[in-house]
Amino acid sequence: MNRGLAPHPAVRWVIGIVVVGLFAIPIVSMAEYTLRDVDGYSLAHWASLFDPANAAKYRPIWIGLGNSVVLAIVTVAIVLFLLAPTMVLVTLRLPALQRPFEFLVLLPITIPAIVLVVGLAPIYLVIGRTFGTGIWTLAFAYGITVLPFAYRSIQASMEATDVRTLAEAARSLGAGWPTVLLRVLAPNLRPGLIAASLISLAVVLGEYTIASLLNRQNLQTALVVVGKQDPYASVILSLLALVFAFVLLLVIGRAARRPMKKVRP
Numbered sequence: 001m002n003r004g005l006a007p008h009p010a011v012r013w014v015i016g017i018v019v020v021g022l023f024a025i026p027i028v029s030m031a032e033y034t035l036r037d038v039d040g041y042s043l044a045h046w047a048s049l050f051d052p053a054n055a056a057k058y059r060p061i062w063i064g065l066g067n068s069v070v071l072a073i074v075t076v077a078i079v080l081f082l083l084a085p086t087m088v089l090v091t092l093r094l095p096a097l098q099r100p101f102e103f104l105v106l107l108p109i110t111i112p113a114i115v116l117v118v119g120l121a122p123i124y125l126v127i128g129r130t131f132g133t134g135i136w137t138l139a140f141a142y143g144i145t146v147l148p149f150a151y152r153s154i155q156a157s158m159e160a161t162d163v164r165t166l167a168e169a170a171r172s173l174g175a176g177w178p179t180v181l182l183r184v185l186a187p188n189l190r191p192g193l194i195a196a197s198l199i200s201l202a203v204v205l206g207e208y209t210i211a212s213l214l215n216r217q218n219l220q221t222a223l224v225v226v227g228k229q230d231p232y233a234s235v236i237l238s239l240l241a242l243v244f245a246f247v248l249l250l251v252i253g254r255a256a257r258r259p260m261k262k263v264r265p
Helices: 009-034 044-048 052-092 095-110 113-131 135-159 163-172 177-188 190-206 209-213 219-227 231-257
Strands: none
Touching: 009 231, 044 231, 052 095, 052 135, 052 163, 052 177, 052 190, 052 219, 052 231, 095 135, 113 135, 113 209, 135 190, 135 209, 163 177, 177 190, 190 231, 209 219, 219 231
16 A cells, blocks of 8 residues: 555654654643642642632633623634635625635734724724724624635635535425525534534634723733732633633644535435
8 A cells, every 4th residue: 555645654753753742741740830839739729710719810811701702603603604604605605705705714813913903993982982892893893804714614615515506406306595504504514613613712702902092901911910919820720721721722633534424316
């Protein structure tokens, strides 16, 4: 059997061990740091997060976490109810605009966050007067930030699915466009939609620059504030965020590998 360019199994093992080590060393170091105590190691710093006596000191963390959850929900809604239907519309009805649309959607990945904030600051003055200064308005900026990642996830599923044939078949049977989108295309694009949602969630929970420069409080800005008083708390929460992101990646991998059920004719 011709192996082609595939590396030898021993080489793959070496590469895997090196990659795992590069990720594991800082994570293990963070965990070891949070367990340090004057008498050795203990869970005192972990327990202090949930101690009612420290509620006032750690309140910004829980407020920031709640704000980040709200932002994640609104951002995922933007991806599912605005980006995904637009991609389907461009693919089915406006194929000539597919390249310009792809360029615009992928453009934010080339723009640094601090430059993006400079352009968004005047817009947020108008948004503040119109919709208020609630934390949820920051989702408009996050929706732009996650566009490249969400687009690639959904586009991969669309390329693996004959979207045009499915839509035309459903329309020929009398289905309306809402039915086509929700009951025909969405189940077939499920892996891409799930991946786009989870990646958007991970990006929102880890974003700091935009929230800080636009003077909004989310999880990352709260960690910086609390970290000045208790560095152990910020490291513990950062470690938990890394574990959560790792779990999200596992979920994305399982969703991508899960085979779609075939419909019998």
